[in-house]
Amino acid sequence: MNIIEIDQKYVAGTYKRFPLEIVSGKGSVVKDSAGKEYIDLGSGIAVTSFGIADDEWQKAVTEQIGKVQHMSNLYYTEPCAKLAQILCERTGMKKVFFSNSGAEANECAIKVARKYSAEKKGADCYTIVTLKNSFHGRTLTTLAATGQDHFHELFQPLTPGFVSVDAGDIGQLKKLAETTKIAGIMIECVQGEGGVIPLDMEYVKELSSFVKEQDIILIVDEVQTGNGRCGTLYAYQKLGLKPDVVSTAKGLAGGLPMGATMMSEKVENVLGFGDHGSTFGGNPVCAAAAISILNRIDDQLLKEVQEKSDYIFKALEGAKGIESVTGLGLMIGIKTEKPAGEVVAACMEKGVLCLTAKDKVRLLPALNIPMELLEKAVEIIKEAAA
Numbered sequence: 001m002n003i004i005e006i007d008q009k010y011v012a013g014t015y016k017r018f019p020l021e022i023v024s025g026k027g028s029v030v031k032d033s034a035g036k037e038y039i040d041l042g043s044g045i046a047v048t049s050f051g052i053a054d055d056e057w058q059k060a061v062t063e064q065i066g067k068v069q070h071m072s073n074l075y076y077t078e079p080c081a082k083l084a085q086i087l088c089e090r091t092g093m094k095k096v097f098f099s100n101s102g103a104e105a106n107e108c109a110i111k112v113a114r115k116y117s118a119e120k121k122g123a124d125c126y127t128i129v130t131l132k133n134s135f136h137g138r139t140l141t142t143l144a145a146t147g148q149d150h151f152h153e154l155f156q157p158l159t160p161g162f163v164s165v166d167a168g169d170i171g172q173l174k175k176l177a178e179t180t181k182i183a184g185i186m187i188e189c190v191q192g193e194g195g196v197i198p199l200d201m202e203y204v205k206e207l208s209s210f211v212k213e214q215d216i217i218l219i220v221d222e223v224q225t226g227n228g229r230c231g232t233l234y235a236y237q238k239l240g241l242k243p244d245v246v247s248t249a250k251g252l253a254g255g256l257p258m259g260a261t262m263m264s265e266k267v268e269n270v271l272g273f274g275d276h277g278s279t280f281g282g283n284p285v286c287a288a289a290a291i292s293i294l295n296r297i298d299d300q301l302l303k304e305v306q307e308k309s310d311y312i313f314k315a316l317e318g319a320k321g322i323e324s325v326t327g328l329g330l331m332i333g334i335k336t337e338k339p340a341g342e343v344v345a346a347c348m349e350k351g352v353l354c355l356t357a358k359d360k361v362r363l364l365p366a367l368n369i370p371m372e373l374l375e376k377a378v379e380i381i382k383e384a385a386a
Contacts, residue, residue: 025052079287102223103137113184196333
């Protein structure tokens with residue numbers, strides 16, 4: 001059997017894979033088993049921040065593997081401590097809990113909000129409000145948080161204590177607060193899986209004021225939007241928000257599984273000894289990888305991310321077959337006249353790998369994708385959409 005046949009026989013059938021086996025790559029170019037090369041505009045769904053087989057990332061990972069690949073959280077390790085320091089110093093947050101994924105980072109954020117509110121307002125203050133069309137993960141609890149009903153259908157009963165309201169409607173949220181004790185509100189600055197839709201700036205300001213007045217914990221889910229993806233280190237910084245808790249993952253460790261939940265001064269001491277834990281959280285190899293990523297997401301790189309974003313918007317808006325372009329930074333959704341799946345398939349045929357989100361073509365290229373590759377890929381997208 002070839003690799004595709006082995007996979008289909010032995011791997012759970014939860015993915016609708018493209019008939020493509022990727023065997024190698026460098027930077028923003030990957031190669032399949034037949035030797036064909038592709039420009040990668042998906043970066044593993046916003047994971048490989050500096051592309052495939054990045055030299056500096058490889059060096060950090062292999063050096064740490066040669067020292068200690070894992071140590072339990074009963075002991076201190078330098079990469080874990082240094083990574084927490086970098087995250088706090090660059091965000092103004094005070095404490096970090098490390099996990100393995102975005103869903104786990106969001107679970108931790110929910111626990112922080114509920115414990116804070118239970119201790120301050122009583123055990124009946126536990127409801128977490130999220131936005132319709134949101135996506136927060138695939139555990140039973142983060143599915144409950146996800147504001148899309150079709151994700152809920154097969155897995156009832158979900159964890160109770162979650163309510164979704166319409167994004168952009170502050171009145172709906174205020175009305176809910178009259179009858180429900182709200183512990184936390186969890187938002188994405190750009191709804192990624194929901195179609196790459198940025199939140200309205202005026203709504204964000206109203207939401208920020210409301211949570212402050214009501215002493216409601218504001219959680220910003222930066223699993224996909226974070227780590228330079230939207231043109232600032234975290235997207236909430238671009239929107240002028242001051243969250244109590246920030247979750248992130250995906251691009252943080254550049255291809256290794258790592259999640260982080262960052263806590264502000266308000267909630268930095270909510271989790272005490274025994275309240276939470278993770279066997280692999282803060283793994284020294286993953287942490288070393290993340291340090292190599294974050295240390296390179298500087299002002300110059302973020303400026304280039306924004307310049308590349310501006311180029312994509314300018315090149316695609318109004319082009320034949322393209323109805324609209326949405327997103328922030330290098331997190332972009334393209335509404336095409338043709339079905340998104342058809343456009344993605346045509347792009348793949350021409351040597352460009354794109355993604356979808358709802359009814360849109362989604363682009364999540366490496367932050368450092370060379371401009372000449374990006375220009376070539378965008379022309380192919382235009383041809384496929386026309």
